[in-house]
Amino acid sequence: MNTRELEKSFAAALAGCAGGAEVSASELVAVILREAALHRVSDVHLTPEETFFRMQWRIDGVLHLVAGFASELGPRLVARLKVISGLLTYRTDLPQEGRVASEFSAAEVRVSTFPTLFGEKVAIRLFGENSERQLLSQLGLSEAAEQSLRQQLQSTSGVLLVTGPSSSGKTTTAYALVREILRQSGGARCVMTIEDPVESAIPGAAQSQVRPAAGFDLATGLKSMMRQDPDVILVGEIRDPATAEATFQAALTGHLVIATFHAGSAVEALARLLEMGLEPFLICSALQMVTSQRLLRRRCGACWPASTNSAEITSSSDKRSNGSTPVGQGCTCGGTGYAGRIVLCESLAASLPGMTEAILRRADVRALAEVASASGALGLHELARLALRDGVTSREELLRVFGGLSADIP
Ligand SMILES: [Zn+2]
Numbered sequence: 001m002n003t004r005e006l007e008k009s010f011a012a013a014l015a016g017c018a019g020g021a022e023v024s025a026s027e028l029v030a031v032i033l034r035e036a037a038l039h040r041v042s043d044v045h046l047t048p049e050e051t052f053f054r055m056q057w058r059i060d061g062v063l064h065l066v067a068g069f070a071s072e073l074g075p076r077l078v079a080r081l082k083v084i085s086g087l088l089t090y091r092t093d094l095p096q097e098g099r100v101a102s103e104f105s106a107a108e109v110r111v112s113t114f115p116t117l118f119g120e121k122v123a124i125r126l127f128g129e130n131s132e133r134q135l136l137s138q139l140g141l142s143e144a145a146e147q148s149l150r151q152q153l154q155s156t157s158g159v160l161l162v163t164g165p166s167s168s169g170k171t172t173t174a175y176a177l178v179r180e181i182l183r184q185s186g187g188a189r190c191v192m193t194i195e196d197p198v199e200s201a202i203p204g205a206a207q208s209q210v211r212p213a214a215g216f217d218l219a220t221g222l223k224s225m226m227r228q229d230p231d232v233i234l235v236g237e238i239r240d241p242a243t244a245e246a247t248f249q250a251a252l253t254g255h256l257v258i259a260t261f262h263a264g265s266a267v268e269a270l271a272r273l274l275e276m277g278l279e280p281f282l283i284c285s286a287l288q289m290v291t292s293q294r295l296l297r298r299r300c301g302a303c304w305p306a307s308t309n310s311a312e313i314t315s316s317s318d319k320r321s322n323g324s325t326p327v328g329q330g331c332t333c334g335g336t337g338y339a340g341r342i343v344l345c346e347s348l349a350a351s352l353p354g355m356t357e358a359i360l361r362r363a364d365v366r367a368l369a370e371v372a373s374a375s376g377a378l379g380l381h382e383l384a385r386l387a388l389r390d391g392v393t394s395r396e397e398l399l400r401v402f403g404g405l406s407a408d409i410p
Contacts, residue, residue, distance in 0.1 A: 003064040005335020006057065010035055010066050025076040028069075029084065033105055037128050039334050044126070046081075048074050048119035059334070060297040060341050061167060062400070078113065078120050085111040092120050100124075127200075135183075136176045139169070140298065140342040142383075148347050149173075149291070153181050156231070158288035159251040163263040169295045169343055170260040171199050171236060177258050178202055178234050193234035194221045205234070222246040226253065235259035241276045248278065251286040265380060266292040266348040267368035270359060280360045287350040294380060294401050296393045297338035303331040304394075342392055344383045348372055 043058040053074035055067040085098035100109040108127040182204040191205040198209045219242035237260035251257040263269035333339040352375040
């Protein structure tokens with residue numbers, strides 16, 4: 001991972017401060033927030049170690065070590081962040097959460113502190129990046145995947161299941177689908193959501209945060225919501241059989257239900273629903289489509305040499321891809337070699353030949369996968385191979401995201 005450029009660029013920004021090496025905590029916080037936003041950072045981690053205070057940035061899903069500060073600076077830095085986020089500076093023994101006041105940051109920035117062995121760790125979440133990924137067209141989907149999702153949005157009933165592992169961007173996709181519906185219908189469709197938690201506000205949608213302690217959970221909330229006359233419902237996310245059942249029931253009675261669900265692939269999602277005890281006929285009658293997605297970093301067009309050509313990659317399966325070390329001297333990608341992300345998204349329509357029969361006989365993952373591939377549906381691994389061939393991402397990135405499953409990626 002090339003973090004040298006980020007390190008250098010941050011050090012240069014710091015050196016540009018009035019105080020130079022003797023920079024104050026408030027100046028340092030200002031520089032961190034400014035530089036992080038500039039480099040499309042989603043999270044800043046400030047971690048006290050035994051001998052120094054570490055700062056890492058998460059960019060496009062990957063953490064980079066950017067700076068190590070002197071240990072003495074750590075508590076002052078944390079205190080300053082607490083002050084501008086309205087947290088209690090004298091409590092260092094409890095986790096705290098807050099948001100940076102608007103006079104210190106125009107964009108939304110949330111701060112969370114957590115007591116650790118060597119002091120408080122701080123995680124700063126910046127929401128700048130997500131604001132650019134609000135619409136379906138901004139997610140980084142392939143044209144085919146975007147098209148097939150758009151088609152689903154015309155439905156007036158049925159379940160559209162958005163699945164993937166943690167941090168695969170499921171919620172971002174589900175939110176983009178809801179925004180698209182609101183945009184297309186111009187308010188003619190009533191959109192309600194029931195979430196745990198509500199991740200951000202969608203103008204035009206009535207969003208609800210469940211309160212399980214008060215008996216208002218996803219399953220009971222969904223049942224009550226039926227009396228609110230919604231056209232479109234977002235469920236985030238299905239975690240238990242009762243919610244799965246309520247989601248699919250809601251879709252049978254003239255509602256388009258978009259739901260997120262944790263699963264490694266589209267067929268795994270189907271198998272998991274069956275394992276949860278959902279009746280096969282309920283799945284078959286309500287399900288429109290199930291997708292599964294992965295977020296991959298997009299290769300930086302400016303600094304990845306075009307000579308890393310696709311033909312060579314696909315023809316030499318035993319040879320490691322050339323250009324595996326990106327050159328990024330002074331590039332806007334901060335030398336990481338990546339800029340932005342793409343979403344790989346496989347989708348299975350419930351109407352695929354043989355799919356209903358397979359679900360009705362409670363087929364396992366393997367059998368479901370056979371049905372899917374026999375019908376020509378492209379799985380995540382095929383999509384990954386295509387993305388590599390087209391040069392939009394790298395082999396290293398595929399290995400990072402797919403891990404051990406990537407044995408069959410050339
Ligand atoms: Zn670059």
